[in-house]
Amino acid sequence: MQKIVLLTGAGISAESGLGTFRAEGGLWAQHRIEDVATPEGFARDPKLVVEFYNARRAQAAAAEPNAGHHALARLEADFDGEVVLVTQNVDDLHEKAGMKRVMHMHGALTGALCGACDHRWPANMVMRPGDGCPKCAAPAARPDIVWFGEMPYDMEEIYEHLAQADLFASIGTSGNVYPAAGxxxxxxxHGARTIEFNLEPSAVGSDFDDIRIGSASQTLPAWVAEVLGG
Incomplete structure (x- = not known):
């Protein structure tokens, strides 16, 4: 086996205290997705959206990676072949755990994006509506997050990796959000073996050769030990 492609979703971050879309309580339960996670919502009320992501950024900054994140970092460090991690998550818990190669297909809370010229830069911990772009000076800064209705990042490269994978592992994803669900x-x-790690089978669970049920912090360390031979 030469290449492993990993996909992680909200489930692995939830174990570090970062709520999922569907969790009761927490930030997402207080807002409609249409109001805080769409370009239209940002156009209607940029202050609400910026403050929502300020709160998420602060929450993520305080969170620590769990045993699942650390297991994947061990896999990347010790596997003889290539490990590529694609995440739907916008936190930086994989990086905090030590992973070097992380593709954030839905953007990152640590980034800011200019709505006028597409320049990207590290976000301030507290962004404000109308913040200026350091490149073009337009007052068009927004969180560098892929909202509903926008195209996820790096899709061409991701599909190239999927076509080359010997093993594809999906961790903590619902299987409801495309294109990642596909x-x-x-x-x-393309011939890859497939495995899912989840609390219950996802909406596309029937597409996997193997399903490991349980928390990522328990199932991933054991699986990584299997792959690495101890």
């Missing part, structure tokens, strides 16, 4: 079918089409 990654398992794409990997299978």
């Amino acid at each position: 990654f398992v079918a794409e990997a299978r089409r």
Whole structure:
């Protein structure tokens, strides 16, 4: 086995205290997705959206990676072949755990994006509506987050990795959000073995060769030990 492609979703971050879209309580339960996670919501009320992501940024900054994150970092460091991690999460817990190669297909809380010229830069911990772009000076700064209705980042490169994968592993994803929900079918089409780690089978669970049920902090360390041979 030469190449492993990993996909992580909200489930792995939830174990570090970062709530999922569907969790009761927490930030997401207080707002409609249409109001805080769409370009239209930002156009209507930029102050609400910026303050929402300020709160998420502060929450993520205080969070620590769990045993699942550390297991994947061990896999990347010790596997003889190539490990590519694609995440739907916008936190930096994988990086905090020591992973070097992380593709944030939905953007990152640590980044800011200019709505006028597409320049990106590290976000301040507290962003404000109308913040200026350091490149073009337009008052068009926004969180560098892929909102509903926008195209996820790096899709061409991600599909290239899926086509080359010997093993595709999906961790803590619902299987409800495309295009990520279609990654398992794409990997299978090119001959990859597929495995899912989740609290329960996802909406695309039938597409996996193997499903490991349980928390990522328990199942991933054991699986990584299997892959690495101890």
